Amino acid sequence: MPTLAxxxxxxxxxxxxxxxxxxxxxxxxxxxxxxxxxxxxxAGKSTLMSVLYGRYPPDSGRIEVFGEPVQIRNAQDAIAxxxxxxxQHFMLVETLSALENVMLGAEPHWHLxxxxxxxxxxxxxxxxxxxxxxxxxxxxxxxxxxxxQRLEILKALFRGARILILDEPTAVLTPQETQQLFxxxxxxxxxxxxxxxITHKLKEVLALCDQVTVMRAGRVVDAMPIARASVQSLxxxxxxxxxxxxxxxxxxxxxxxxxxxLLAQGLHLRDGNGVQRLAGVGLxxxxxxxxxxxxxxxxxxxxLLDVLAGLAAPDxxxxxxxxxxxxxxxxxxPFTARAIGLAHVPEDRQARALVMDFQAWESAVLGYExxxxxxxWGWMRAGAMREATADMMERFDVRPRKATLGxxxxxxxxQQKLVLxxxxxxxxxxxxxxxxxxxxxxxxxxFIYSQLRGxxxxxxxxxxxxxxxxxxxxxxxxxxxxxxxxxSGALDIADCSExxxxxxxxxxxx
Amino acid sequence: MSQATALPRWADVGLLPLVCLAIALLVAGVxxxxxxxxxxxxxxxxxxxxxxxxxxxxxTLYYATSFIFxxxxxxxxxxxxxxxxxxxxxxxxxxxxxxxxxxxxxxxxPSWAMLPLMxxxxxxxxxxxxxxxGYLQAYRxxxxxxxxxxxxxxxSTLLVYLLVNHLRAPGNVAIxxxxxAPSAHLMPARELLGWIGVDWPGSPLNASLLLALLASVAVxxxxxxxxxxxxxxxxxxxxxxxxxxxxxxxxxxxxxxxxSGALAGMVGMNEVAGVSGxxxxxxxxxxxxxxxAVALMGRNHPVGVVLASVLFGAxxxxxxxxxxxxxxxxxxxxxxxxxxxxxxxxxxxYVVARPLAAFLRALNLQGAKHx
Numbered sequence: 001m002p003t004l005a006x007x008x009x010x011x012x013x014x015x016x017x018x019x020x021x022x023x024x025x026x027x028x029x030x031x032x033x034x035x036x037x038x039x040x041x042x043a044g045k046s047t048l049m050s051v052l053y054g055r056y057p058p059d060s061g062r063i064e065v066f067g068e069p070v071q072i073r074n075a076q077d078a079i080a081x082x083x084x085x086x087x088q089h090f091m092l093v094e095t096l097s098a099l100e101n102v103m104l105g106a107e108p109h110w111h112l113x114x115x116x117x118x119x120x121x122x123x124x125x126x127x128x129x130x131x132x133x134x135x136x137x138x139x140x141x142x143x144x145x146x147x148x149q150r151l152e153i154l155k156a157l158f159r160g161a162r163i164l165i166l167d168e169p170t171a172v173l174t175p176q177e178t179q180q181l182f183x184x185x186x187x188x189x190x191x192x193x194x195x196x197x198i199t200h201k202l203k204e205v206l207a208l209c210d211q212v213t214v215m216r217a218g219r220v221v222d223a224m225p226i227a228r229a230s231v232q233s234l235x236x237x238x239x240x241x242x243x244x245x246x247x248x249x250x251x252x253x254x255x256x257x258x259x260x261x262l263l264a265q266g267l268h269l270r271d272g273n274g275v276q277r278l279a280g281v282g283l284x285x286x287x288x289x290x291x292x293x294x295x296x297x298x299x300x301x302x303x304l305l306d307v308l309a310g311l312a313a314p315d316x317x318x319x320x321x322x323x324x325x326x327x328x329x330x331x332x333x334p335f336t337a338r339a340i341g342l343a344h345v346p347e348d349r350q351a352r353a354l355v356m357d358f359q360a361w362e363s364a365v366l367g368y369e370x371x372x373x374x375x376x377w378g379w380m381r382a383g384a385m386r387e388a389t390a391d392m393m394e395r396f397d398v399r400p401r402k403a404t405l406g407x408x409x410x411x412x413x414x415q416q417k418l419v420l421x422x423x424x425x426x427x428x429x430x431x432x433x434x435x436x437x438x439x440x441x442x443x444x445x446x447f448i449y450s451q452l453r454g455x456x457x458x459x460x461x462x463x464x465x466x467x468x469x470x471x472x473x474x475x476x477x478x479x480x481x482x483x484x485x486x487x488s489g490a491l492d493i494a495d496c497s498e499x500x501x502x503x504x505x506x507x508x509x510x
Numbered sequence: 511m512s513q514a515t516a517l518p519r520w521a522d523v524g525l526l527p528l529v530c531l532a533i534a535l536l537v538a539g540v541x542x543x544x545x546x547x548x549x550x551x552x553x554x555x556x557x558x559x560x561x562x563x564x565x566x567x568x569x570t571l572y573y574a575t576s577f578i579f580x581x582x583x584x585x586x587x588x589x590x591x592x593x594x595x596x597x598x599x600x601x602x603x604x605x606x607x608x609x610x611x612x613x614x615x616x617x618x619x620p621s622w623a624m625l626p627l628m629x630x631x632x633x634x635x636x637x638x639x640x641x642x643x644g645y646l647q648a649y650r651x652x653x654x655x656x657x658x659x660x661x662x663x664x665x666s667t668l669l670v671y672l673l674v675n676h677l678r679a680p681g682n683v684a685i686x687x688x689x690x691a692p693s694a695h696l697m698p699a700r701e702l703l704g705w706i707g708v709d710w711p712g713s714p715l716n717a718s719l720l721l722a723l724l725a726s727v728a729v730x731x732x733x734x735x736x737x738x739x740x741x742x743x744x745x746x747x748x749x750x751x752x753x754x755x756x757x758x759x760x761x762x763x764x765x766x767x768x769x770s771g772a773l774a775g776m777v778g779m780n781e782v783a784g785v786s787g788x789x790x791x792x793x794x795x796x797x798x799x800x801x802x803a804v805a806l807m808g809r810n811h812p813v814g815v816v817l818a819s820v821l822f823g824a825x826x827x828x829x830x831x832x833x834x835x836x837x838x839x840x841x842x843x844x845x846x847x848x849x850x851x852x853x854x855x856x857x858x859x860y861v862v863a864r865p866l867a868a869f870l871r872a873l874n875l876q877g878a879k880h881x
Contacts, residue, residue, distance in 0.1 A: 311753060334756035344754070352754045357747040366744065367755035369737055378737050 004067065006031040006163050006194040007052070007083075012061035014047055021047040022058070023218045029163070029211070031066070034185060034195045036205035036226075039215035040238055040441030045198055048215070049165055053085050054078045065163070084161025086152040088168045094141040098134055099123065102155050119158075126157055131187050145298070146177040153184070163194045170204060174296050175469065175502035182208050200442075202231045203470075214238055239442045260284035260320075261461045262308070262342075262430050267317035269303050269485075277303040278314065279485040283463075285430065290452065290462040292476030294469060294501050300485035301465045302347055305434045308463070309344035310337040322429055338367055343423040345416075347434030347465065353419040354407045361389040361403040364422050392421035397447065413444030420451055431455055434465045449475060469498055481505055521870060522863075527807055527814070530855040530862055531821070537854070538847045547839055552832055559831025560824035566831065568699060568713030574816075574823030575715075575780045576601075576794075578722035580801025581808060581815040582729050583640075583774035587654075588810045589733055590766030591746035596643060596658025597774040598798025599665030600636040604775020605782045606669060607635025609789035612694035612782075613677070613687060621693040628694060628783050629721070629776065636775015637768045639665065644767025648760035654767070662798070670791065677789060687789040696784040716784035718776075725773060726812040732769075742766050774798060806856035818855075825851065 007029040014022040022044045029035045039045045051058045054072040063070055065081045072078050078085070092101050099116060102123060109115040120136060127133050132150045140148065149169060156164055166185075170178045185195050185208065199205060205212050205226070212229055214222040214237040222237040262285040269278040277300050285291055295301050306312040308319070313331035322340045326332045337344065346352035354363040365374050365385050374385050389403040396417040398410070407415065416436065423431070433452065437445045452475060456462050466472050472479055479496050481489045481504035489504040539549035560570045580597040587594035594600075608628040616624055643657035670685075679688035699715040733739040745752040745762040752759050781793040800822055807821070808814025829844030854862070 309754075334754060338756065346754055348750070351748065351750040353751065355744050355748045355751045358744070362740065366751060369740055369755075375737050380735055380737055380740055382735065 004031045005029065005064070006033075006066060007196075008064040009048070009052065010062045010064070012048060012051060012063075013059040014044075014051060014056060015059055020218050022051070022061075025061070025215075025218075025220055027213060027220060028223075029194055029196060031194055032189060032192050033210040034189055034197060034208055036209035036212040037196055037198045037215070038200060038202065038205055038212060038234060038238060040200070040443070043215040043238070043441075044218040045215050046167070047218075049085070049167070049196075049198060052078065053083065053165070079159050079161070082160055082162040083165065084156025084159060084163070085165045086149065086156060086167065086169060088171060090148050090152055092140045092148060092151065095139065097137050097139055098143065098147075098151050099136040101140055101151060102158050106159055123154065123158060126154060129191065130154075130157065131184055132157075145172045145296075146180070149173070149181065150184070157188075157193075162192075163196065164188065165196045165198065167198045168200070169197070170199070170201065171467070172297055174505050175498060176506055178204070201470075202234045205229075205234065206231065216240060235442060241443075258286070260286050262319070262321045262463075264308065264319040264321075265317060267304070267307055267314045267319075269307060269312065269314045271303070277485050278307065278317075281317075281482075281485065281487060283480060283487070285461040285463055287429070287461050288456060288459050289477045290456045290464055290475050292472035292479045293463065293465045293482055294472045294479055295467065295482035295505055297467045299482045301467075301482050302434065303485075304482070305344070305347065305432055305463075305465055307331075309342070309346075309432050310334045311344075334367065338426070341427075341429040342432070343426060343428035343430070344432045345419055345423050345434065345436060347438070349412070349415055349419060349439075354415055356406075356408040358407050359404050360393075360398075360407055360410070360418060361386045363407040364389040364392055364403070364418055366422070368422070368426065388425075392418065392425060396421040396451075411441070412439035413441045416440050416448065417444060420448060424451065424455060429460055431460050431462045432465075433462065435467065436464070437466075437468070437471060469501055472496075472501070473498070518870070521866065522809070526859060526863060526866060527809070527818070527855055529866060530807075530859050531851065533862065534847075534850040534854040538850045541846065542839075542843070545838075545843070547836065552836055552839060555832045555835045556824075556828035558828075559835070560828030565711045565713055566827055568711065568715040569827040569830075570820065570823040571719055572713060572715040572780070572785075572823070573797075573826045574819040575719045575722045575784075576777045576797035577800050577804045577819035577822050578726060578816055579776045579780070580774050580797050581804030581819055582725055582801075582812065583770040584801050584805035585808065585810040585812070585815055586729060586733070586742075586773065587766050587770040588805060589739075589746045590742045590762060591749070592644075592647070592763065592766055592770075593655050594640065594658055594767065594770045594774075595655055595802065596640060596661045596771075596798070597801045598794055598796070599658070599662035600639045600771040600774035601777035601794040601798050602662075602665040602669050603639040604632040604636035604771075605778030605789065605793055606672070607775065608632035608778040608782050609677075609687060609690075612690040613789075616691035616694035619693055621695070624693045625696060625783065629779055632775045632778040632782075633772040634775070636778075637772040640771020640774070641764055641768045644764040644771075647767070648763040669789075673789065673791060685791055686786075689788045690783075694783060695787050696779060698784070714785045716780065718780040718784045721776065721779060723816070725776065726816050729773070730812045738762075738765065774801070803852040803856050806859075807851075821851070822848070 005028050009025060009027040012022050012025040025048055027048060037045050050056050052063065052072065054074040054077050057073065063072060065083065070081050072081065093104065099120060103115060103119050107115045108118055123136060132154050134147050134150050143151065153164065169181060173181060188195060197205065197209060206229060209226050211225055212234065213220055214234060216238060265282045267278045267281040271277050281304055293301055303312065307314050310332035311334060314328050316328050319326045319332065321342060324340055350356055355366060365388070369375060369380065374381055386403045390401065392398065393401045393403065398414045398417045398421065410418065436448050436452065440448065452462060464472065464475055473496060476493055479491045479493060479501065480487050481501060483505065491500070542549045542552050559566050561567055580601060583597050583600065584594055608631055611631040612624065612628055615627065639661060643654050643661055646652040646657050647654040673685050673687065677687040678685060697717045700710045700712050702717055703710040733743060741752065741757045742762050742765065744755065744757055745759045749759050777794060777797055782789060786793060804815055804818040804822055808818035825848050829847065832839055833841045833844055
């Protein structure tokens with residue numbers, strides 16, 4: 001293994017207000033290695049990478065790239081040093097072609113046709129050597145997610161990146177696409193590139209990386225070669241204590257009822273652009289079971305949740321839930337849904353579940369503000385609301401326990417716990433949950449899982465939509481797979497394996 | 511993650527407007543100096559003119575009264591995520607409503623029945639005039655900024671048409687309605703304060719100032735203590751979360767515009783019932799637009815709106831005095847000064863916020879080191 005450090009960050013300090021985001025961070029990446037950077041949300045890994053990519057200046061500390069001390073004040077400086085970044089949310093212009101996106105900001109000539117010819121030539125050579133193949137003239141809007149990611153990597157390489165930073169690159173990929181990405185990254189390593197992988201999926205780090213650095217609370221708490229790491233040891237280093245995430249060894253026998261509490265049939269939905277989002281979805285949900293809906297994001301799971309929760313009426317189809325019948329013409333509305341005992345923890349916590357500008361106690365009654373304990377003659381009983389919020393915070397261990405703090409100021413995990421406390425607090429009989437642990441740290445994930453299992457054991461029917469296969473496997477009793485607005489398969493948990501689900505998610509027949 | 515622009519709440523509400531005001535005065539002072547006048551003399555004349563005498567103070571508060579109504583109107587709409595530019599038109603219609611009912615019934619009704627009726631009619635007219643753009647925004651997707659601007663023009667031409675063709679008293683050359691009977695006159699401050707034994711000079715200031723303060727309190731309780739206000743703010747801050755909670759965003763958009771219009775419509779109580787005692791042209795006099803600046807500067811909070819209204823009232827009144835007292839200082843210079851205040855406290859406050867936050871952080875750090 002080459003010993004020269006591609007990157008050496010020494011004594012990085014960064015503070016935002018009262019928050020110490022990076023404390024005395026030393027981070028060294030050897031040249032030609034795949035280096036994993038892991039840590040919970042808010043552990044400081046994004047801040048560290050933002051410092052490296054020139055988004056914020058560090059308060060103190062030194063950065064050396066290939067042995068040269070450098071000052072990185074903005075993204076241009078970073079690119080000039082040979083650092084390339086692939087963001088979790090792609091930075092692409094959808095209405096331009098792949099080629100134009102690569103050129104954007106690095107056009108070799110003011111006259112675009114003259115500029116594109118040499119760029120095309122260079123890119124062809126680059127695609128040849130790296131195996132990153134994409135259609136250069138296709139519009140980005142028409143590219144699949146995996147292609148867009150390859151395009152982002154190409155873009156970075158085209159700008160001369162020798163150190164490539166990938167931020168949660170597999171969040172949007174199927175297991176098979178993930179394998180393809182890993183093959184490309186190994187190929188890049190073989191050609192001498194250095195890759196930094198920011199992730200929270202420990203298995204991926206173990207499968208791919210040579211070295212791993214663990215951050216917690218703004219500090220580097222561990223750095224080791226991968227041979228010495230295991231899922232347990234990494235999780236423990238990240239959280240600072242032992243965690244239990246897998247299925248509990250003894251699964252309590254699910255108390256299944258035969259009659260479904262929710263029965264949906266023939267749901268069809270087109271979105272505003274006329275794209276078919278649901279194409280004849282049917283499902284049933286029984287009391288005392290958790291049904292997992294697996295699938296790559298964007299295959300209709302979000303729309304299905306919206307329809308079942310009454311946020312959107314389907315174009316056609318019917319639903320029977322908790323003894324009430326609904327046809328597409330007179331669909332369920334969120335108000336009625338709550339009244340009959342159907343609770344919904346939405347996928348997008350920040351845009352849906354909480355009003356970020358509200359104080360915690362105002363967000364903690366959202367959707368239930370009309371209940372008599374919270375409201376009299378149209379006036380809010382702020383005292384009762386604050387008390388109820390304090391109680392929720394106590395039961396769900398929301399930190400800090402401050403009902404008057406702005407909803408925005410809580411970490412992702414604590415926001416999610418507050419939402420769960422609110423939705424579970426009314427003892428619902430049907431619970432719809434979307435991406436319950438997205439952006440939530442491991443310690444909170446463990447807690448959320450146990451709460452969902454507790455609901456199931458108490459006889460609630462739970463529908464879980466998640467793009468994390470591990471999560472589906474850890475929680476579900478039955479698994480349905482969605483592809484392009486259809487159910488492509490249904491499996492009992494005993495028959496599930498990652499490979500089988502992966503094939504179903506990719507749309508292959510069982 | 512804390513942002514670089516995050517200010518503590520006390521600084522955002524209290525300090526930032528003061529800093530913005532100071533910058534505005536400083537820049538205006540430079541311009542004043544450039545045209546060869548003494549900034550300190552002008553500022554002294556302005557403060558003296560606005561607050562130095564009972565008469566000056568009365569005028570300041572009289573202007574502020576209208577600004578409170580229109581500022582509250584903008585603030586309520588803002589909390590529902592709407593930018594109501596139509597305060598001017600809604601105030602015009604409000605005055606029209608108050609005047610129509612006064613022309614019709616003031617000869618027969620006593621003032622204890624007449625004045626509430628005028629208030630009600632004014633608020634209803636303003637409400638209706640704002641609810642139409644609200645409806646178009648909520649159910650037809652026409653942007654409320656565009657429609658409220660257009661409704662300002664409609665209101666202005668409607669007023670002229672009615673005054674010229676229908677409401678002008680026979681044989682009167684001036685374009686104005688007949689005078690109301692005394693029962694439709696709102697009590698002037700001189701009379702009101704006379705009751706409690708205070709000798710106060712005559713001025714346009716009248717009892718509608720109390721109404722404006724009452725409206726501020728009502729707006730506060732509505733926005734932060736009523737369920738409707740809670741829902742309205744939810745719709746404004748996060749339409750997605752509001753829909754998720756089962757709140758109907760469209761209904762609340764119309765509601766917010768209706769309340770906003772009703773508040774703007776109350777300007778008529780100050781100008782029509784309080785001062786002129788008849789319907790005249792242009793009685794709103796730009797208060798609808800000043801309300802936007804007032805709400806921006808007042809951070810869309812009733813307390814802020816009242817304070818900002820007094821400031822703008824002082825600029826109007828003090829400015830007029832300066833133009834009168836300081837030779838060579840024209841009325842246009844006063845308008846420029848107002849422009850700077852709007853520019854720095856409204857449009858540019860977020861530009862100022864960033865360095866201010868950095869400054870406060872630096873102070874904190876030093877404090878931490880010493881302490």
